[in-house]
Every structure is written in structure tokens, then in C-alpha cells.
Amino acid sequence: MEAVNTAVADAAEGAGSDGNIVPDGDIVPDEDIVEDRESDDEPEAGGPGSPTLAEVLLAVEELWPESLAENWDEVGLVAGRPEAPVSKVMLAVDPTLETIEEAIAWGAQLLVTHHPLLLRGVNSVAATTAKGLAVHRLIESGTALLTVHTNGDSAVGGVSDVLADAFGLDNVVPLTPAAQGLPEEGIGRVGELPGLMTLGDFAARVFETLPAVAGGVRVAGDRDALIRRVAVCGGAGDSLFDAVRASQADVYVTADLRHHPASEAREAAINGRPYLIDVSHFASEWLWLPAAAEALGNVLADQGHEVEIRVAGTNSDPWDFILTPGGE
């Protein structure tokens, strides 16, 4: 996981000293997270070492099987010809227009995103809407789009696994085991810190580990309370409170905690636990990308394929600045 830590350290550069504002709002891609296979020569799309999109999809299925996706989810290939050669793959959290333009400018033939472009049914992909325009830009440029969403959350080495590892947790198990999977697969993770830590120090670790975003990190609980058992869920995890309580976690780290679920969880807390740490949805899932790039690069290299893999530098966290009443 060295690549993750290096990448995150760089990505977190530029966090304001008060921890609230990111001056330039951009995540700096780290050279270490670029999987430059074998030589300095750029692999040619269609060259002898380049796989087809279908072959890349097989490697993806090996790492993040579609059977691990939640029932409501839409994962898999969104655009692209299976027979097309692929020499450059970009990974990103969101298929926003800015990210798609970044992938096209770099010359990627495949953009893999965590979030689906088309989660709900559509009747038109005319370029008169942002999503329609995204479909047009992808097809016009010959860039395939692939979604690895809850299958990427649930898998070993998935989003929450990477978070648990980055926060220094041991004895990690899923919060909710996958319906169709191994015992170590499922949504969210819970594990233990090697020793007791104050909630304030742990929150600082979370802040330093994640890419810097405008919204920073919010905490509910006593800053000096000692914690050890930590539950995590990358992305919006407010549906997992029952599992978090059952896991006897001292603190729960997730994103998008709304007022009512958070407030009710605080009311139901026992001795103040679980405390809550609310982070950026984008940041919590971005952390997975360098690890995913490395894993995909390894599988493709093992199969003799030459592919360059890069994590997008676009920051698609929607928030740009924050006002707070001051204090620490």
C-alpha cells in the first residue's frame, strides 16, 4: 500500500493550516501511481502488447466481480467496443465532463469510474444535458467508460478495505458481509487500532490521510475520549448504523452524514459511542484509486498485457470553500 500513502501524501498537499480550505482545489497526480509497464516506450493502442477492451474487462472481473454489486446498482461497461485495443486506462471517482475531458486529453481508451454515469433509466442521450454530452464526448473520442461501483466497495482491496488500511486498522472484517461472496467481502469494514488513541488524534489522522477537500472533516464526540475499535464505510454510509452499533465500534468514519441519521445515532449512542467522523464522499473513495490502479496493472501485466494506468487529477468533490465560526 506504499503507492497509496505516497499518492495521498501528495494529494493532501495544499491543505490550509486550518485544515479547511484547499487553495487550488486540485489533486496532484503522483508519478508513483502511474503504472508505466516495462519500458519508457508508450504502448501503442493496437500494438502487440495492448489488450482489447474485452480482455481488460476480464481482468476487472477478476478483481471486482459484478456479482458483488448491490441489487440497486448499475455496474459494468457503459460505452465502448469490446474489440477495441486499450493502451491507456484512467481511473476516477466521477464520470464528470471535466474528468472525461482529462481522460480524452491524455489519450485514454478506457475511463474506469467508481460512480455510474447512468444509474437511473434514461430516454435520451442527446447532448443537451450534461449526461448526454458525456456520452457524446466518450463515443466521439473513442473512449470507453466502465463503472466499478459497489463491486469495488465490497471486494477485498476495495474502497473500505483501503480506508481501513490507510487508517492503520488491524483484524479488519466487513461491517455487512456480501450476500454472494467470501466472508471477507462486503460493505464497510471494522477493525482495531494497534493501541488506544484520542478521538481528536484519530480525526487528525483521518484528515491527513484523505485528499484535501474544501469541506474538511467533521467530528461528533469528545475530542479527548479514547478509542480503539473503528468502523469505516467509503461513500455514504448512513444506512449502516445498525451494523456499526452491532460491531461495537468506538467511532464510525463515513461520508454524507445527514442531520437526522447523525442526530439519531448520537441520541442512541451508549457512553457516547459510536462517535462520528464525517468526511468528503469524493475523498473517501478517491483513496481507493491508486490501489485499484496498481491491482489492475498487476493483473494485466501477469497476463502479458502492456497498459499504462493513471489516476485522474480532477477533483470532483462538488464543494469549493467553507465558512466556519472559527475556533480550533
Ligand SMILES: [Zn+2]
Ligand atoms: Zn460513492
